[in-house]
Amino acid sequence: MRGTALVAGGGIGGLSAAIGLRKAGWEVRVLERAPEFTAVGAGISLWPNALRALTELGLGPRLDPLLTPQTSGGLLDQDGRWLTRWDAAVFERALGRPLVGIHRAHLLELLLDALPDDCLEPGTTVGSAAELDADLVVGADGIHSRLRAELHPGHPQPVYTGTTAFRGVTARTDDVKLGVTMGPGVELGVVPLAGGDVYWYAAVSAPEGSTVDDPKAYLLDRFTGWRSKVPDLVARTETVLHHDIHWLAEPLPCYVGGNVALLGDAAHAMPPFLGQGGCQSIEDAVVLAAAAARHDSVAAVLAHYDRERRPRSQRIARNSARMGRFGQQLEHPLAVRARNTLVRLLPVSLSVRGSIRMSDWTPPRIGAQSPTSPAS
Numbered sequence: 001m002r003g004t005a006l007v008a009g010g011g012i013g014g015l016s017a018a019i020g021l022r023k024a025g026w027e028v029r030v031l032e033r034a035p036e037f038t039a040v041g042a043g044i045s046l047w048p049n050a051l052r053a054l055t056e057l058g059l060g061p062r063l064d065p066l067l068t069p070q071t072s073g074g075l076l077d078q079d080g081r082w083l084t085r086w087d088a089a090v091f092e093r094a095l096g097r098p099l100v101g102i103h104r105a106h107l108l109e110l111l112l113d114a115l116p117d118d119c120l121e122p123g124t125t126v127g128s129a130a131e132l133d134a135d136l137v138v139g140a141d142g143i144h145s146r147l148r149a150e151l152h153p154g155h156p157q158p159v160y161t162g163t164t165a166f167r168g169v170t171a172r173t174d175d176v177k178l179g180v181t182m183g184p185g186v187e188l189g190v191v192p193l194a195g196g197d198v199y200w201y202a203a204v205s206a207p208e209g210s211t212v213d214d215p216k217a218y219l220l221d222r223f224t225g226w227r228s229k230v231p232d233l234v235a236r237t238e239t240v241l242h243h244d245i246h247w248l249a250e251p252l253p254c255y256v257g258g259n260v261a262l263l264g265d266a267a268h269a270m271p272p273f274l275g276q277g278g279c280q281s282i283e284d285a286v287v288l289a290a291a292a293a294r295h296d297s298v299a300a301v302l303a304h305y306d307r308e309r310r311p312r313s314q315r316i317a318r319n320s321a322r323m324g325r326f327g328q329q330l331e332h333p334l335a336v337r338a339r340n341t342l343v344r345l346l347p348v349s350l351s352v353r354g355s356i357r358m359s360d361w362t363p364p365r366i367g368a369q370s371p372t373s374p375a376s
């Protein structure tokens with residue numbers, strides 16, 4: 001069908017949905033509460049599933065120059081000893097697409113550039129779906145979604161994961177490889193980006209709302225001496241971002257209601273331990289757009305979308321939380337030692353198998369199809 005859509009929220013999920021729905025022939029406007037659409041943030045990893053979805057959105061040729069495929073990397077302990085080393089090219093061999101790092105701002109710029117200015121309405125806060133006049137409303141208004149609260153008034157709010165995260169991007173000075181250093185209650189990560197930059201993060205177990213007046217000084221004080229590149233990168237970083245991380249621990253019973261589809265963090269905000277939150281929001285967008293092209297009624301579009309997206313995205317959210325408990329959030333020294341031994345003994349092929357399975361997802365085609373054509 002063809003119709004009108006209003007997208008509440010202009011983040012990765014909302015912009016991807018707008019691009020997909022336009023490709024499906026819909027008239028789309030994106031309502032964003034921020035006074036302007038700004039491309040901000042640190043880095044983000046994109047798995048092959050998201051790259052395939054972005055390609056289906058038509059962004060492939062412009063995307064590729066912004067990506068830095070990860071060719072090798074590994075997991076280290078706090079003393080800099082390898083627990084496991086990956087041949088990250090394994091993803092490209094298995095799935096035809098690599099695991100990549102990208103500057104979040106570059107990704108947002110790419111999405112914004114694919115949309116005409118007159119469909120972007122910054123400075124517009126959506127209070128309720130009832131005030132929006134459109135065939136379809138997309139609730140892409142993030143983890144604290146108003147549209148989710150409207151659809152599921154009694155549903156538990158997102159909860160603190162127990163982890164606070166520091167992130168930054170700076171220039172590379174040497175040949176940095178993808179690497180993650182695990183300490184008790186700590187994960188320090190380094191991801192090379194295009195253009196000679198590097199994205200680093202520090203995920204740390206801490207009480208909710210812990211105030212850190214000077215994140216840079218805090219990180220340097222806490223991690224100097226660690227056998228990781230992160231302290232050096234922190235010292236050279238201009239702006240350090242710091243956020244407590246929350247997630248929707250209680251999964252939603254349904255992603256749709258009335259003429260509204262919840263998408264991205266509004267539907268399934270997950271802990272970042274698998275690096276899949278943004279990837280899942282792009283998958284959501286492509287599935288919604290393909291369903292919008294394919295079905296003859298909004299009810300059928302929404303039913304298809306919920307059926308396709310809820311099981312997979314909720315499974316990945318659960319696995320991401322589990323990964324955090326076994327990984328960064330493990331604090332007891334004996335548990336950390338046992339985990340490290342296990343990781344060291346596990347064959348690499350086995351340790352990447354789960355990630356390959358998770359990112360082996362093929363997007364449906366966005367295009368006019370008859371409702372009786374094979375399921376995407």
Ligand SMILES: Cc1cc2nc3c(=O)[nH]c(=O)nc-3n(C[C@H](O)[C@H](O)[C@H](O)COP(=O)(O)OP(=O)(O)OC[C@H]3O[C@@H](n4cnc5c(N)ncnc54)[C@H](O)[C@@H]3O)c2cc1C
Nearest residue numbers: 009011012013033045126141142264265272275277278279
């Ligand atoms: C530390 C950290 C690391 C991460 N790393 C990765 C990674 O490596 N890979 C990955 O795939 N994901 C990662 N993620 C997850 C990823 O950032 C999110 O899943 C993704 O940004 C969600 O996009 P979204 O569009 O759903 O929501 P958001 O990006 O939150 O966008 C929501 C938008 O809606 C707007 N908005 C809110 N309320 C309203 C309203 N009422 N009216 C209008 N507009 C509104 C907001 O201003 C915002 O622009 C990470 C997250 C964190 C916290």
